[in-house]
Amino acid sequence: MPETGKPRPDILSPIKWPLRLTLWGMAAERITRAFWPLWSLLIAALGLLMLGVQDMVAVEWVWVSTVALLGAVGWAAWRGVRMLRWPRRSEAVARLDGTMRGNPIQAALDDQAIGSADTGSQAVWQAHQARMRKRLAEARAVEPDLRVAKADPFALRYVALLAFAVALVFGSFLRVSSVTAMGPSGSDLASGPAWEGWMEPPGYTRLPSVYLNDITAPGIDVPEGAQITLRMYGEVGALSVDESVSGRSLTPETAQETAQDFAVAHSGRLAIDGPGGRAWEISVTADAPPSVAREGEIESSYEGDAQIPFTARDDYGVVGGTARITLALDEVDRSYLLATEPEPRDAIEVPLPMPIAGDRAEFTETLVENFSEHPWANLPVKLELNVTDEAGQAGASDIETITLPGRRFFDPLAAAIIEQRRALLWTRDNVPEIARILRAISYLPDDVFRSAVPYLRLRGVLRDLESSGAQMTGEQQDVLAKAMWDLALILEEGDLASALERLQRAQERLSEAMKNGASEQEIAELMQEMREATDDYLRQLSRQAQQNAEDNPEMSQSQDMMEMSQNDLQRMMDRIQELMEQGRMAEAQEALEQLQQLMENMQVTQGQQGQSPGEQAMEGLGDTLREQQGLSDEAFRQFQDQFNPGPQGQQGQQGQQPGQPQQGQGGDGQQQGQQGQQEGQSQQGQGGQQSLEESLADRQQQLRSELNRQRQGLPGAGTEPGEAARDALRRAEEAMDGAEEALRDDDLAGAIDQQSQAMEALREGMRSLGEAMAQQQQQNQGQQGQQQGGNPGQQRDPLGRNAGANGQIGTDENMVQDEDVYRRARELLDEIRRRSGEGERPEEELEYLERLLERF
Structure with missing residues (x-):
């Protein structure tokens, strides 16, 4: 930045603190870069001293190392003083000015060179100066760059920092003083008998070992089962x-043994008698048994997965546990086929889940298990939880009577078959009655069965029941129970091969669930199933529409119809779920019926023929750019009228007639432009000016909303040019938002500046989108050439990954790089769903996308 002399205080006063902080940051940068070798040497030396390295080597090596360290420290200090150059204030001003748009500090300090006598030029200069000074308020201090990687390519500073960190953990500041007493002394020589001792707690306590020589307190708290090791040196018997x-009996010979190891069994006294001996009172901390209790409410999913939360505690950690479930026969409603005595069955025992990582001293987990096929499903049972710790101690919860969660069947015929299956598993004496009930409910098959397959299966079950009778074996009982379960699933879920039948079945099951008072979780899962069935049905309609368009290209869609997008259907389903959550089941049932009627009459329309999505996006962005250019021109004319409201400004307005649209604008943009200009000419004074600016702001808002819609459906996702185009359009949208706010605040200069940035970002986005389209076209051509015999190692799958040399798809690349893994996965899944709903895509690609959705 050129020198401008001493600036006026009123100009730089808004940036006093940002400028001061920037100057301090620059000073910190230069100090760091000049003196990093000095502090690296100092903390490395301190770390080695704290670790006691000086006590492990000969004293000569210590003196040599000290001389070398002093020399290196002197060189580092001389280097730092020589390199340090204190930053000047003008350098800080230049750095701060370079971080803001348009260099507002330099602009605010400049003087008008020419045109100072012209009123219009002086007004423009003053407006420019005012805008630049206003931008000074947005100044933010520049972050200092404290990196010295170029000067330290081997990262020696981090080696020194690592040595100091290790010393903080494993060393001590007290060891530093030992360097002052280097050399042999009388205290280092052996003088009579000596001893050493250690107390090692059990491994599962995860407590550190204790060096008894360092314990001077008269008492020690020791965990139960700790191991004590003693070693005595010198004359035996001293x-x-x-x-x-320990509970052992000590004889004089045993007490004088030089090596002793024993476990602590209870509290007592431990003493070493003799020269330099010591005594302690040992207090044993007992190992408490673990405890477990059920926590919260028991929930079950629509599929029958039981979710049983529990909380377990132990002073050192729980290692395992089981849940034991037995039938609460006294609580069972012994009516109908359950009146007879049940066959004896073993208790259900399932392992309790343990935390994979973290502390097991106290935790809350949830046992998730499916008991739907067990004979006790949906019956009262007694639940008992048991846990154990590493010491082998066990703890149990209170026995609690609960209803064993299981799958609920909403189809009446499926529910009846499940009820008879439970009676069969209750006792085989019920077989004759079960056969009669099944014959009764299937007396008129045309009224209860939707197809012949489940009816024939039921006939097979009846035949086996009647042929085996009550004398059937346990193996036959299990086979029949499995057949009845599979039959009930077919009746409940229907034929999933047809997307339409699956959708109708999902709607029927949701309706039945609302009528029968299902739980919120079951209704939520049925609602999710209906959403998935709706997506499958829409994909099928899309393919059918594509096939019809290919077979009959001369047929055109009727214009007298109502259009609905997939977002509209999702909003309807969200409304149904909201009504159900609020308990308004009648309204939810009515909304569900309306949705069923819409789905039955739905047809999927195709997009514009002969034009790819990328070409459509380019055309739409071009229109948006032209409309933004027109808005910017009108805002600039209004800005001129503010400073020159005379004949020249009126002549500028006559350059475009009130009813004449901007070039490149069409449709709504032309009508809005005409309306805005007519309002601007029909009103007088300040009121008319405000009305016109509000009209421009409204048009800017509509244009921003249109750009947001175009950005959501932009092709080229996953490619570098495509992501660059999305980023550029996002910046254009932010600039449009800023222009709208400026127009509403009567800041035409700021609005023009923001509109200019929006247009530049739009042009950049269109360039990036063009590169993405060209790249996609090259890939498509390469894939066509590969199908004709190209190199299989150059293939790419629909996600853009390279194939191996043998044509196998796969990569070791980090696909997400520095982005959030879960957010990126969600974006990819949404993109796959969007592409799978586009019927104009090739059949092979749609099948591949469906396989991805089924897997993930």
């Missing part, structure tokens, strides 16, 4: 052990 914590 030291002896006296203890009452």
Whole structure:
């Protein structure tokens, strides 16, 4: 930045603190880059001293290392002083000015060179100066760049920092003082008998070992089962052990053994008698048994998955547990076929889930298990939870009577078959009665069966029941129970091969669930099933519409019809779910019937023929750019009229007639432009000016909304040019939002500036989109050439991944790089769903997308 002399205080006063912080940051940068070798040497030396390295080597090596360290520290200090150059204020001004648009600091300090005598030129200059000074208020201090990677390519500073961090964990500041007493002394020589001792807690306690020589307190708290190790040196018999914590009997010979190991069984006294001996009172901390209790409400999903939450505690950690379930026969409603005595069955025992990582001293987990096919499903049972710790101690919860969760069947015939299946598993004495009931409910098959397949299966079950009778074996009982379960699933779920039948079946099951008072979780899962069935049905309609368009290209869609998008259907289903959650089942049932009628009469329309999605997007963005250019021209004319309201401004308005649209604008944009200009000419004074600016702001808002819609459906997702186009359009949308706010605040200068940025971002987005389209076209041509015998190693799958040399799809690349993994996965799944709903895509690609959706 050129020198401008001493600036006026009123100009730089808004940036006083940002400028000061930037100057301090620059000083920190230069100090760091000049003196990083000095502090690296100092903390490395301190870390080595704290670790006691000086005590592990000969004293000569310590003195040599000290001299070398002093020399290196002197060189580092001389280097830092030589390199340090204190930053000047003008450098800080230049750095801060470079971070803002248009260099507002330099612009605010400039003077008008020419045209100062012209009133119009002076007004424009003053407006420019005012805008630049206003932008000074947005100044933010520049972050200092403290990186010295170029000066330290081997990262020696991090080696020094690592040594210091290790010393903080494993070393001590007290060891530093030992360097002042280097050399042999009388205290280092052996002088009579000596001893060492350790107390090692059990491994499952995860407590550290204790060096008894460092314990001077008269008492020690020791966990139960700890191991004590004692070693005595010198003349045998000079030291002896006296203890009452292990429960062993000590003889004089045993007490004088030089190596002793024993476990702490109870509290007592431990003493080492002799020169330098010591004694402690040992207090044993008992290992408490674990405890477990059920926590919260028991829930079950529509598929019958039971969710049983529980909380377990232990002082050192739980290692495992089981849930034991037995039939609460006294609580069972012993009516109908359950009146007879049940056959004996073993209790249900399932392992309790444990945390994979983290502390197991206290945790809450949920046991998830499906008991739907068990004979006790939906019957009262007794639940008992048991846990154990590493010491082998066990703990149990209170026995609780609950209803064993299982799958609920909403189809009446399926529910009846499940009820008879339970009676069969209750006892085989019920077989004759079960056969009669099944014959009764299937007396008129045309009224209860939708197809012949389930009816024939039921006939097979009846035949086996009547032929085996009550004398059937346990194996036959299990086979018949499995056949009845499969039959009930077919009746409940229907034939999933047809998307329409699946959708109708999902709607029927949801309706039955609302009538029968199903739980919120079951209704939510049925609602999700209907959403998935709706997506499948829409894809099928899309393919059918594409096939019809290919077979009959001369047929055109009727214009007298109502159009609905997939978002409209999703909003209707969201409304149904909201009504159900609020308990308004009658309104939800009515809305569901309306949705059924719409789905039955639905047809899928095709997009514009002969034009790819990329070409449509380019055309739409071109229209948006032309409309933005027209808005910017009108805002500029209004800005001129504010400073020159005389004949020249009126002549500028006559350059375009009130009813003449902007070039390139069409449709709504032309009508809005005409309306805005007519309002601007029909009103006088300040009121008319405000009305016109509000009209421009409304048009800017509509244009921003249109750009947002275009950005959501932009092709080329997953490619670098496509993502660049999306980013550019996002910046254009933000600039349009800023222009709208400026127009509503009567800031025409700011609006023009924001509109200029929006147009530049739009042009950049269109360039990136063109590159994405060209890249996609090259890939398509390469794939066509590959199908004709190209190199299989150059193929790409629909996700853009390279194939291997043998044609196998796969990559070791990091597909997400630095982005959030879960957010990226969600975006990819949404993109796959969007593409699968586009019927104009090739059949092979649609099948591949369906396989991806089924898998993920």
